[in-house]
Amino acid sequence: MTDHVSVLLNEAIELLNVREGGTYIDGTLGRGGHSRKILERLGKGKLYCFDLDEQAIEESKKVLKGYDNVVYIHDNFMNMNKYVKEADGIILDLGVSSPQFDEGDRGFSYRYEGPLDMRMDRSSGLSAYEVVNTYRKEDLVRILYDYGEERSAVRIADAIVKARASKPIETTLELVGVIKEALPQKTLSKKGHPAKQTFQALRIEVNHELDSLSCFLSNFNQILAHKGRAVIITFHSLEDRMVKRRFRELSTVEDDKRVFKLPEEIEKAEYVLVNRKAVVPGEEEIERNPRAKSAKLRGIERL
Numbered sequence: 001m002t003d004h005v006s007v008l009l010n011e012a013i014e015l016l017n018v019r020e021g022g023t024y025i026d027g028t029l030g031r032g033g034h035s036r037k038i039l040e041r042l043g044k045g046k047l048y049c050f051d052l053d054e055q056a057i058e059e060s061k062k063v064l065k066g067y068d069n070v071v072y073i074h075d076n077f078m079n080m081n082k083y084v085k086e087a088d089g090i091i092l093d094l095g096v097s098s099p100q101f102d103e104g105d106r107g108f109s110y111r112y113e114g115p116l117d118m119r120m121d122r123s124s125g126l127s128a129y130e131v132v133n134t135y136r137k138e139d140l141v142r143i144l145y146d147y148g149e150e151r152s153a154v155r156i157a158d159a160i161v162k163a164r165a166s167k168p169i170e171t172t173l174e175l176v177g178v179i180k181e182a183l184p185q186k187t188l189s190k191k192g193h194p195a196k197q198t199f200q201a202l203r204i205e206v207n208h209e210l211d212s213l214s215c216f217l218s219n220f221n222q223i224l225a226h227k228g229r230a231v232i233i234t235f236h237s238l239e240d241r242m243v244k245r246r247f248r249e250l251s252t253v254e255d256d257k258r259v260f261k262l263p264e265e266i267e268k269a270e271y272v273l274v275n276r277k278a279v280v281p282g283e284e285e286i287e288r289n290p291r292a293k294s295a296k297l298r299g300i301e302r303l
């Protein structure tokens, strides 16, 4: 099994500003990379770890076996308010881990043969097979445009509908074949794998990734303590835009400059951005771990 190389590891932990004895949440446990760094600084504090993938939890228990102050929760991070009343810091490192991506039978990868699954939580929910074989063409087009930013969405959706009319599309590489057939040579010869955007779109749909993030962004402020920080690593522009917008919203107050106010009457924002510009990986990290390439890290602090 492939190991997961944590992205922006030191930068994210630095931004989280872990305080000894505090309560922290890792919403995307993965293989425990960020969690381990938090635990090294946490002393007697408590760490709550969430993952939708039971295998991620089981593997991380091995990685973090020396620590007895970890609570493992097999649930969506958007439900963290149900389990934790107050946290000094929350970290999210979105998307899939390398082991999920590299194990053919999970169905996430356009490089390896496997069933069209793509569910992070294999115990429930719709798989990519159902999306590919049962969604209406218009819905496929919408998903490919919205979640994959795929310019050839119509062509690809057309080809999927045509192919599945004779027999369901069952595997990752079958789907890759359908996508490749649908695209003109000009597009195929461009940099990057021709199925990348489609696979990203399907994965986001299957796991309701943007809904989870949106729900988290609306609610995390209810549990973040005074001086607490939330830091998020995103991997594509759709997610980063959502994070950037919400963090900006929380850290600014609408102030009507035409109305005179005494200094004590001036409303102050409850949050401050920890970094104005997103932190991105350096060349050395990208070379060592090409999956880090599109990562962006943002943080916010409660005042």
Ligand SMILES: C[S@@+](CC[C@H](N)C(=O)[O-])C[C@H]1O[C@@H](n2cnc3c(N)ncnc32)[C@H](O)[C@@H]1O
Pocket: 004, 005, 006, 007, 027, 028, 029, 030, 031, 032, 033, 034, 035, 050, 051, 052, 053, 056, 075, 076, 077, 078, 093, 094, 095, 096, 097, 120, 212
């Ligand atoms: C990029 S990996 C995290 C890697 C981790 N930070 C590390 O260094 O080992 C993302 C993990 O988050 C999980 N995940 C993604 N979305 C989730 C959600 N909404 N709720 C809970 N877990 C989620 C995935 O199953 C995956 O294991």
